[in-house]
Structures are given as structure tokens and as C-alpha cells.
Amino acid sequence: MKSFTIGIDYGTNSVRAIVVDCETGNEIASSVFNYPTGRQGIILDPRDHNLARQNPVDYLKGLEKTVTDALEKARSRKGFCPAKVIGLGVDTTGSTPIPVDKNNRPLALDPKFKNNPNAHAWLWKDHTSADEAVEITRIARKVRPKFLAKCGGVYSSEWFWSKVWHCLKIDSAVFNAAYSWVECADFIPAVLAGITKPEEIKRGVCPAGHKAMYCEEWGGLPDKKFLALLDRRLSSLRDRLFHKAHSADTAAGALCTVWANKLGLPTGIPIAIGAFDAHYGAIGAGISTGTLVKIIGTSTCDCIVSPKAKKLKDIPGICGIVDSSILPGYYGLEAGQSAVGDIFKWWVEVICEGDGATHARLMSTAARLKPGQSGLLALDWNNGNRTILVDPKLTGLLVGQTLHTTQAEVYRALIEATAFGARAIIERIKKHGVPITRITNCGGIAEKNPMLMQIYADITGCAMYISGSSQTCALGSAIAAAVAAGAKTGGYNSFEKAQKAMTSVKKTVYRPNPAAKKIYDKLYSLYMRLHDAFGGVKKFAELGPIMKELLDIKTVQNK
């Protein structure tokens, strides 16, 4: 008998549910819901461009709407009926913590807090907590360097503790009313499972380990003594968070009657533990030892796994190394570039004042250029550097322009810059003993820009594969659901088996061209000289601070 799972993927502007055939991984139906609150689903503050919140009500509406709609569509497919759905999986953005009351009800649902953005979900890209992040980094560096070693050396303003601490500082009414804080990735599965006490929520190790400094090794979340150095109220909050986080082979719970009725699904089917989109995306793209999964969008996220059997040391500059955060039994490594698609978009839309047609024109002109032919070289830091320098205060650089340099030449140089940045990450990881032999790419850019993929192959020296599914995150959630259901109900007993059956890559593979690789090796060595000089490596002490000094002046002059 055929069986199906549902993968639910909470993105930045919308949520998507897909119904997946467990045997093949094929998506038989899908539905998307755009969050209605704010601008494209994001609550903004015109006085503070760092603020980005979301309405948890949108999450719940979207959950019901997309699942019922996808099921409705699936009904027309031969062999499907809702009774054959054996599990659900959820992935979300993160760190996106939500303040909840004693009954696991988001404060935003309370009429008292309805219009207070601080009571809503603190979206991953909220940067209001920059000061707190700096302070956490400073204190941890002094008293708990091990906390930083696992997250690349710098704690981010995008992460859990920065956000919660910032709320404590600026809105004690919300902080005091919050019994606990729950990552969106943990919150949705808990809702589906009908869990009404925050203490009973099964939290995922993916959000916990990558964003909240959770590590079994040191007893879970940061110790109370450390938290008290930030604020003693954070230290008390720790008791109302969680003590143990779980990997993706643990179910978050079983579908409760209320939601089973709402969705038209069987009561009691398992709900997989929640995880971040990139991580379930990596599973949906077929991540395994030696295969790096690269999710290329406005920015990129690189996911890698390394078997736990092989002891792995901390890797400087890699922003997360967490036991079982992607695949159970493997260390999960996360790296990323702060801007990729965004850099091309900036060049084409802001500088060239172009549109989609301009993108296409530049792409075709740039494709006819040979490596190094333009004499240009760029750093891909227009939005800072997430990995391996972990420094948001770095900026872009372009060198080599003449009076004849064209739009298309710069366009290509920017693509190459992102590829050099990707190679720097790969080489850092490989240098620390984690093998990378191939790369599977996900996202629209990977599917639509063959020139970019070929450049990435030529520069990294790795074969570039494209994920078979274009909804790898939702597919990964559906795979986690199939594993949570297990073989006995039509799922799988392991991720390895589930991935083998349910994931694929496209036929087109981009393999390195040795002649191009040779030129790019030279250019990469020049890129790394600029990287080290402007990234602040010691021997270039006079150049290292240049980008920072420019930003300091900019800040003053913009006041």
C-alpha cells in the first residue's frame, strides 16, 4: 500500500506544505500561503530598519490553510487518500524565537500584546540585538571560550540569547509575561502535537545547538552562572526553557485530535522534530559524508555532515558544529555566505538599474568571457562575511577596472567572487579533516544560471550537482516524517534509507574544466591575499582596519 507524508516549510514570507509519496519522494500536491501581516509577512518599524518580526497567528492560519489545501489537491491523484498520510514534518527559519505563556500560547495572541512587536516572533533577520551579541561574545570570550568555539568565534545578533536579552532590556512587560521562549521550529510541531506546557515541548538540537549555545558536553544550555553575568533574569529563565534537545530521529509528538480534525488527517500520526529549513533542506538534497549541500539564494547556507565515529575538532570560522543537528549520528556543520544572489541583484537592479531582461543579457554576455579576461577581481563582502571571517562589518571591494570595464564584466567578477568565497569555506573545512568531494546545489539560482554553476565547478574544483527537487526543505521535512513513522507504517527506519529512496539529483552535472581551473587557481590566490589583507589578518595590519574605519565615518556622517 502506498504511503505519504507531509512536509511543511516555513519561509521568510510564506509557508508551503507538500504531500510526498514515500516510495519515490515525488511531490504529488503543494500549497503556499503568504503571511498576511506586515510587509510581505514581516512586521517592520519605519524608525528602526533592524527590526523584523512576524505574527504567530499567520503561522497557525498558514498551517491549516496549506495542509488542507494540499490534501484537497492530492485527492485527485490516483492512490492517494488522507488516511495514507503516515506523518508530518516541519522546518522553519531560525533563530526565530517566540515568547509564550504558561500554556504555550504566543503572547501575541493576548489582546494586551496584540500590537506590540516585541510580543511577536523575532524573525531570524531581526538585527535589533547587535549590542547584546557583542556583549555575549565579549563575556563568553573571557569566561566560556568553549561556547564560542562551536559557533565560529562570534555570537550573532540573529541568535536566540541576543534576542531574548534585548527583549528583557527594552520591554520588561513582554519579558516578564513570557513564561518561556520557543523557537518557531519547535513551536509548530508542539502545536500539532497538542502540547500545552512549554516544559513538555520536545526541542530540536538543530535550533538549540546552532543558535542557543546548547551542547550535551557542557550540560545543555549555557550554565546559570554564565547567564547571570548577562542578567540574572536570564539565569532564572533557563529553568523554564529546556534541559535536553533532540535529534531528527526523535518524534516531537503525535498529531492531536484537535489538529487532526482541523486538517482532516488521522489522529496520532507522528510529527517529526522541527529543524531549520537549511538543515532539512540538506536532507532533502541528499546530504551524506563527502557531499556538501549548498543552498544558494539571496545568501547561501552550506551544510556538511561528518560521522561521529571520527572525532571532530572545532573549526575556526565555521559558524556551527553541532552533534546530530542535521543527520542523527553525524556532526552537523553549517557555514554560509552573507550575500550571493543579493550581490548580483544589487549590481543588476541598483547599479545597472536593470530588470529580469538585464539579468539575462548580462548573463549571456558574461558567459562569453574567459576566466581572468576582464582583469577584475572582487571580494564578496557587500553584506559582510559570515564564514570564515565571521565579521558583519566587512564590505565589498572591486579591483582591476579600467575605462573600458563593462557591466557584464563586473557581473561575472561578482559571481566569481562568491565562488572564491565558497572555495575559502570548502578549503577551511577540508583542512580540518572533513572530506568534500561533491556539492549538491539547491535554489533557483542553481537551477537557472548554468554559467554560475560552471564557474563554481571551475573555481572550487568540485563537481556541481543540482538537487532533483526544487522544494528540498519541504521534502526534507517529509523525509523526517517518514523516518518518524518508521518502516512498519510505510516509512523508513533510517535517514540513509529514506534519502536513498526519496531524494535525487538532476541529470546535468557541472564538472571542473581543467584549463579554467588553472587560471582560477591563480586568481584565487590573489583573492586570498585581498581576503587576508582586508579581513584583518595580522601581517597586513595597516589595511585590515580600512573597511571598519570607513564604516565608522559612514555611521557618524549618517547621523
Place this chain on the structure above:
Amino acid sequence: MKSFTIGIDYGTNSVRAIVVDCETGNEIASSVFNYPTGRQGIILDPRDHNLARQNPVDYLKGLEKTVTDALEKARSRKGFCPAKVIGLGVDTTGSTPIPVDKNNRPLALDPKFKNNPNAHAWLWKDHTSADEAVEITRIARKVRPKFLAKCGGVYSSEWFWSKVWHCLKIDSAVFNAAYSWVECADFIPAVLAGITKPEEIKRGVCPAGHKAMYCEEWGGLPDKKFLALLDRRLSSLRDRLFHKAHSADTAAGALCTVWANKLGLPTGIPIAIGAFDAHYGAIGAGISTGTLVKIIGTSTCDCIVSPKAKKLKDIPGICGIVDSSILPGYYGLEAGQSAVGDIFKWWVEVICEGDGATHARLMSTAARLKPGQSGLLALDWNNGNRTILVDPKLTGLLVGQTLHTTQAEVYRALIEATAFGARAIIERIKKHGVPITRITNCGGIAEKNPMLMQIYADITGCAMYISGSSQTCALGSAIAAAVAAGAKTGGYNSFEKAQKAMTSVKKTVYRPNPAAKKIYDKLYSLYMRLHDAFGGVKKFAELGPIMKELLDIKTVQNK
């Protein structure tokens, strides 16, 4: 009785004659002639973009056409008649040497050579002689370092000996047929004076000293032993060139009957010695001790004088220091930036794909920015660096861009970059004991872009004046003619007196804003760090070669 002189200015694409009132310096009539040969007056070679030649026939046609036409127009002005013209002056581009026969007839006029570009005038921007320039620099560095000390340390492919040597190598028929080679600036006055023997031409010290390594100190042109190290035929040529060069207070001759009749002017009036456009332009703009004259166009030329009474040492990186090359009795110093207007044009027209309206829009948007507000910093090397690094193989650099950087922000950063480059030149000259207290600017950009002038004032810390005449080169030639004529015929006995009467500055003066200056001082120190790092100063040994290595790769890949 009123008196008048005629200034004739040979530019890159056209020649202009103006009739000037000696009492006031007012231009009462003018006429322009576009060279008809080639593309915009330049003979090109589709197979070699370095080649740029001109047809001497165009020079002669233009001479007759513009002078007669200007005189015709002047007739309608009260108080004017051709009999009141007391002298003529000529300035030209350079180094633009012309091969001539024994009778001072350009070889290009010989039917045998009519279609041979090598027999035509070798226009200043002809770069076919790059290899010869490198070789001259190499040999001089070894055996005659003093030759290089006067021209900034590097002999250029744009200069006299590189061009003549290249001709010798590639076209011995032309080289052998050439009895002598005459700079355009010397050739036109000689034609007007009816001089038919090259030996009898009075050559100007301006072309000789700045382009042909002429210096009285070492006995004129480079010695025969040195020239024989290049090629013994150059050594023999030396005898057919000249032994003494003259400053602007010597007349080149008197108007011959043939040309007096052609032009409708009195026979026998003096013709001032010829000089380069920038140098007579500096005189027309009122150059004097402490006043730097900046001619801002596609590139810029900076002219400075320093009294001979004060001994002046060589200044590293300054491309020319020549006794009396601008004003008699003063050292003439020439510096310059390889691209200024051209950089803005590149940004607006090539990258932003804009036109005049775009220029205007970017100018008005950029004018609203505060210093440092964009966080951007650029190097102005898109066409190499002429002064003070004297390195054509340098390229542009832009740093500080984010995902929000706009067209107008980059436009302003490029203007600032050219101002920082200007300041680097000023500081180098001042450091060697030549005072600079104010700057008089010439050229369309200076007249039409108040934002640029204010930025230049704020960055250099000097008051910026705009020349009263917009034809300073032709005016300078007319002033030289008035001095050649002398006070007894209605002219002047010295350049000081002539300049006082005949030159002016506009009312608008741009004075440094102290608050802006303070920010720009910080940015300038960052600019100089980039300048030294990428310009190859020793302590940044790893970065110095980056631009060169990119160019090497580019060259290979463009083959």
C-alpha cells in the same frame, strides 16, 4: 592705439584661432577647424588600437582656415583691423613629432608616403612605442640616471625618443627619408616664419625639456654615446635635430610674406616660440609662484612654476621639471592624472549606460551626500597613474560597497578619488619646497561642476579659482605673442605684465569647508594606505603586485 594678437591652439581633434585684445585679454573673435583626416582627425589602425597619427596637411589647412575666418569675424568689432595684429602664438599637443625632409616639408606631403601613417604626425596619445619606452628607461637607469630624474623616473611611450626609435625599427624607409623630426609645437611657428631648413627652426624648451630629455646642464639632448646604446642611427640623427632650445621669451621668427598674404596679416610680425597646450594654458590661466594651474579634462595636467633663484632638487614622481619651460626664469613643473573626466564618463556612460541627463541627475544626487557618508573609497587609477607613481599598469579600485550602494554614491566616490589623487601630487610637490597656496582650474568640468570644485577645495585644503577665459591655451599663446611683440608695438616686455593685464579668474571661488576637510583628512589617510599598498610600496609587498598579476592574466586570456 589698440593692439591685438592671435593665439592658435592645436588640440587633439581640432585647431582653434582666437583674436585677443592686448589691453584686456578679451577674445574678440574665434574660429575652429575640425581635422578632416581619419576619425575625428585621428588616423587609426583597426589592427592596433595603440596607433594614433595625424595628417600634417590638416594642420596647415586648419591654420589658414581658422586665422582668416577669425580675422573676418573680428573685422566687425569696433577698433579692429588686421594691421593692428602685432604677433602670433601657437600651442599644440605633444609629444607629437613629425618626420620632415631637408626642406622642413613633412614626409606625409610626399606622394610616396601619403598613405603611410608612419610618415604622418605621431600624435601624443600614440602608444605603439611601449617597448621602446621600457628599454629607454632601463638603459637610462643604468647609464644616465640623471635623464630620468628630470622626468619622474620613467620615460614614456608617448614621448619623442620612444616614437622616433619605434619608427626606425618598424619602417626604415620613413626613418631614412626623414632628414629631421620636428615637434608639432615647433613646426607650425617655423612654417609661419617661412623657415625651410630644419636646422634653422627655433625649438621650444617646453617640448625639448619635457619630452626629449633636453637639458642645458648636460649639453642639450641626450649625448650621442647614450643614443648609440639605443641605436647608432639615433646617434647620427642627433646632429640633424637641434643643439639649443629656447624659452617663451624668444621669438620663433617673423611672419613670412607667403603666410602673411595667405592670412591677410602684416609681414614681419613676431611669432612666439611654440609650446604645449597645457603650458601656454597655464600662462593663460595666470600661473605664478604659489598658484598651481590645473587643466581638468578627460585627464588632467597640473602646471607649477618655481623661481630659478631658488635651487630646486628633482622631485621623485613628478614627470617633468624643466628650466623655463613655462615661464622664462622659472622652473616649469608638470604633473598629471591619467584619467579624471574619463573616469566619470566611464561610470555614467559605460556602467550606468546613461547620457548627459544621467550626469546631471547623479551630480545633483551626489551633491546632497556628506563626505564619507557612502562609506566608499576609490583609487583613481582606471587609466594607470601618471603622477606620482608613474605606472600605466595600475588599475581602478573601489572599496566599501554594500547591497545598498547607489550609482550616485559611486559617482561621488570617483570624484573624491580624483581629488585625493590631486592632493597626493600637491603634497609631493610641497614637500620638496615648492609652495602651493591656490589652484586655478581650467576646462569644462571646472566650469560646469560646482560640486566637484567644492570637493577639490575640501580635500586639497586649497582655494579653487576658475580661469576667467575658457580658452586658456589659445589665450596663453596670444599672451606669448604679445610678449614677443614687446611694449613698443603695443605688447608687453614681460610675461608678468602681460598676464596681469590679460588674464583673470571668475568671481566664484570655492574655499575649503573646515568640517568637510576634517572628514576628508581621515579619508585621505585611508586613500594613501591603499595608494601605497597597491602602488607597490615595499612594506605591502604581497599586495603591490596584485593589479599587475591581474593584467598579466588578462593579457594572456585576451590573446
